[in-house]
Amino acid sequence: MKIATWNINGIKARHDVLIEWLKQTSPDIACLQEIKSVDEAFPGAEIEALGYNVQTHGQKGFNGVALLSKLPFEEVNRGLPGDDSDEQARFIEGLFSTPSGPLRVVSLYLPNGNPVESEKFSYKLAWMDRLHAWATERMALEEPLILAGDYNVIPQPHDCYDPKAWEGDALFRAESRSKFDALCHLGFVEALRACEDAPGVYTFWDYQAGAWPKNHGIRIDHLLMSPEASPKLRSCEVDKFVRDWEKPSDHVPVWIDYAA
């Protein structure tokens, strides 16, 4: 089965592009980020008509995540545990039943964290600590688990076109990268890294300054697979072609072929 993650940068602005991508690539599960919509306003009708069950965790104006699945949801959990005062919609977990057993899939939108002098950076780091704590608990279940989303972390220097240009940025700061590494070291396999570790493979290109045609991108959208899931990884691909469509998101989909 095909499991994808994509920061769509607004469901209202990206609805038609999303529908076209679903028709062309037909993922079994799609993890969306930055839907920028409240749950009640999410335009799900055409998506459901393509055979998807839709679950969202949205908020007004920005953030917001969603799960689209051809499999029925056995369970849905909204919000990253660990801080009851956190009102930002950045996390949704679905539990599915596959031919080979249960599968948990998370769509997450990790905070950007810029500027680093602001409370936004401390919020990012605290959110990563909460994710680490939550993942530690989930790992104890010893189930196939996939954490997919926009991590807003450039893991390695060769995951961006110009490492010097990203020096000091919240996406590339040592604190962000080491927390991402620590998460991986719980036992996750980072899917694209495991399949393709060449430089120049990116998932985001800024709208500005001709970043896309010059391939001045960064790799910040990742799928992390638990030890029970990672042996079922067949391949991992980046759907770069959607960046050339009319009114594209600044991110492109990343997907895995999973032997469920």
Add this chain to the structure above:
DNA sequence: ATGACTAGCCGAGCTAGA
């Protein structure tokens, strides 16, 4: 080329993204 975009909220520029 030291080149600056896009979405949402709204009905004008601001916030936010990365």
